Amino acid sequence: MSFMKGDLLPKTRKLMKGGIMARSPMAGRCHQVEFEAAEKAELEALKAERWHAIWEGREPPPLKLTKIEDV
Secondary structure, three states: OOOOOOOHHHHHHHHHHOOOOOOOOOOOHHHHHHHHHHHHHHHHHHHHHHHHHHHHOOOOOOOOOOHHHHO
């Protein structure tokens, strides 16, 4: 059981914003790069699947919205 009440992430962000706690250089940027790479791979797979469907004369799968457009 934790001695802290509440969520740790907002408290950590508040400490980093105040300059009390140093931000890790790998904290945000690394996850963002991995997320973008995964999103790009998914988009490329969808494009290839659509191309194959059109080439074979089938109905292509619908275009998916990006995460921001979806929200």
